[in-house]
Amino acid sequence: MQTTSPPQAEGRPPGPSLSGLERSALRELLIHGPKSRAEIARTIGISRTSLTVVMRALIEQGLVTSGAIELRGATGRPSEVLHIRPDGRSFLGVKLTSDRLFAVVTDLKAQALAEFDEPLASRKVEDVVEQIGGAYERLSGEYPGIAAAGIGLAGDVASAGGSQIVLESPFLGWREVPLADLVSERLGVRAAAENDVRALTVAEHWFGIGVGYESMVLITVGTGIGVGIVVDGKVVTGANGRAGSLEHLPVDPSGPRCERGHRGCLASYLSNAAIVGALRTPGLDYASVVDLARSGDPAAKQAFRDAGHALGVLVATLANTVDPQKIIITGDGIAVTELARAELDAAVEAGRHPDSAPITLDIQPFEFDEWARAGAVLAIRDFLGHDQELVFYIDKVMRLVDTWTAPNTSIEESA
CATH class of the missing domain: 1.10.10.10 (Winged helix-like DNA-binding domain superfamily/Winged helix DNA-binding domain)
Structure with missing residues (x-):
């Protein structure tokens, strides 16, 4: 800690x-x-x-x-x-993955004061809520008076009847969970819940490199592919909490199939698992494939070239649709922007409207504790x-x- x-x-x-x-x-x-x-x-x-x-x-x-x-x-x-x-106030931020809980306490300007992470004891809703409660008690012992809490997780989150409902979180196996209400009841302070990519988008828009922009897009690449969108200074959520769900955007109709059976979609090229799977070699993980590509392995380099092209298609699609002032790319899979920048830029150029202004791509190093800090920004936004x-x-x-x-x-x- x-x-x-x-x-x-x-x-x-x-x-x-x-x-x-x-x-x-x-x-x-x-x-x-x-x-x-x-x-x-x-x-x-x-x-x-x-x-x-x-x-x-x-x-x-x-x-x-x-x-x-x-x-x-x-x-x-x-x-x-x-x-x-x-x-003036402190806030609790939490990021949930399929197997870990990351927690942070920040001040009113979202500067981290304390942080820690631990394995999830269980994926059961009641157990996770209790574990968040334990994190709150542990951190509030040193930083008492926490004003609010925010939780980010992968999945679809939407407001319904005045509550924030996790409609579905495949990594945790949840459906229709009123997470914010349950956490608020456990902690005794107001809590907010949101899709983790949208939470990160809020954090960058309010306190990061998106400050001052009325329109921006944030793309995360890695285990999954996430998109956060800001239009007219507001983060777009959609009617069912699914705005920005573009992981199955078609890229090549003759390409490989993703885990859902779609042929040649974004997920079949760009996710970490797709890049590893393209080598058809048992025992490899994403870090190993990155090392192979950097050392010149032809199959690994080709997997990243294909991923770079797919990312360029996504960037061009978002640029044409939203016309943002800035596009941010981050995540634990951003090695693709290093290993296939030429393919990324070529696909963007090919997909953009011919009269469009140049796109500003801001590629940001990935720090996992930023996800938890983004949860604290949710709490600050809810407090305000x-x-x-x-x-x-x-x-x-x-x-x-x-x-x-x-x-x-x-x-x-x-x-």
């Missing part, structure tokens, strides 16, 4: 729930960095009077602090700048909330209060 020194605010209680406007102001500072009161009020569309009330509440809860006086524009007077307090309708009505009331209390302003003028 790796830890850092406990934060200065160790033991801070989770505190009262935030109002819609408080969440909007906090989210603005968290994602876009320090700002003056005038900048925050302008960005989220509320009056300075309303914002004063909001910021007072956030400062009292230890979530925001005042900084230095700065000149924030070419003209005007210097303004006091407000900052997020990273130690997305209730924009509530924000609208609270803001409307606050504006009415402002106009009623302002001199020489009638109710009719405020309508």
Whole structure:
């Protein structure tokens, strides 16, 4: 278990729930960095009077602090700048695989404070929930006051009736599991659950290399093939939690069959298992095939060339469909981008619309603990909330209060 020194605010209680406007102001500072009161009020569309009330509440809860006086524009007077307090809250993130549990505690800026992993004792739902509870108790002993938890796992996750339901997780053998509710009941704090690739997409969009982009795509390659999509600043989930399920995208109708019997689909070329299987040699694993390809083995090099072509078809398809500002590629199978970059680029070029702008590919090293950190980002996102309708009505009331209390302003003028 790796830890850092406990934060200065160790033991801070989770505190009262935030109002819609408080969440909007906090989210603005968290994602876009320090700002003056005038900048925050302008960005989220509320009056300075309303914002004063909001910021007072956030400062009292230890979530925001005042900084230095700065000149924030070419003209005007210097303004006091407000900052997020990273130690204002802590969050639990969990990543579940078919056989392991990875857990992390982060601060409000998703910086890891402590992490550990252990084998899953069982894949039974009740046993996994209990094991998550044990991880929470172990980590909260050093970082008490965890405000919320987030769990990422491979599978289809969708919202239904106000709950997040794991519709299906083949690796764990689950169907129709209200995981977030079960974990929340066990821990005594709010919990969120999400497909692990979408959780990682949220983490990169809010705190990683996707910051500032309104549209982006994240592709993970490895044991499975995952796609996370951001459009207009929002992660796309789909009606049934299956947006981005492109592992069976056709690549070559005369190609090999995948485990589901599809001929020449993406999974039959690009997954780690498909690359290993292409060599038809018992006893090999993915790392061995990577080593063989790097040493010049013809069969291994061809397996990666085929995988690189398949990845290029996927990239071109997503670029044509979403038109993103950035495409990120990561995962434990990203050796394909090293060993078959020429094939990847050629397939992208062949599949792109001829008048399209060049695609920016950002290939990121894979760190498995990032999956658990992504779970903590889910918890942070859930803590900040997305209730924009509530924000609208609270803001409307606050504006009415402002106009009623302002001199020489009638109710009719405020309508």
